[in-house]
Amino acid sequence: GAGVSQTPSNKVTEKGKYVELRCDPISGHTALYWYRQSLGQGPEFLIYFQGTGAADDSGLPNDRFFAVRPEGSVSTLKIQRTERGDSAVYLCASSPGRDQETQYFGPGTRLLVL
Template sequence: GAGVSQTPSNKVTEKGKYVELRCDPISGHTALYWYRQSLGQGPEFLIYFQGTGAADDSGLPNDRFFAVRPEGSVSTLKIQRTERGDSAVYLCASSSLAGGDTQYFGPGTRLTVL
């Protein structure tokens, strides 16, 4: 079936604005992860969902970041009052088992905050 998809592929916004980034995992995958990757760095963990609930949100940098997965499939990462430092590629991944197995990544959303 189809892989993990993310929309939009690119998002340019102004400082202070609100953005939503969407992730469609592989059908049937119960585990879903969000990561953030800055230029020249490896992906940095943000949050992990098992089903509808956030099993681990310890990577969210502050309360401007929030993510939901209301029906256990599609997830939305929400960033309020964006700052220039939020500019990065946001990656989503899903896996079929309870997170300890291979993760399949989407192409990412490149967020630019002007």
């Protein structure tokens, strides 16, 4: 079956621009997570959705970062006024919810801010 998909796979932008990163979770998965992986680090949690609502957004670094999941399926991570330090791989994961433990990751979007 289809796994988690993320688009675009790569994004190059200029400092100060706005970007949107999209995640399509596994069909039927109610829980969706965004992580960010910088070079030499493990994935770091950003935000978690249960259905349409953000259950935990404590990992968002500042108010330039925002994410939505309006219909409880596809999610978009939005970054305003991008900075060079935002360059990283942005990973999306989904899980069935109902306290199922395993999160299934997409391939990530590699963001480069010049």
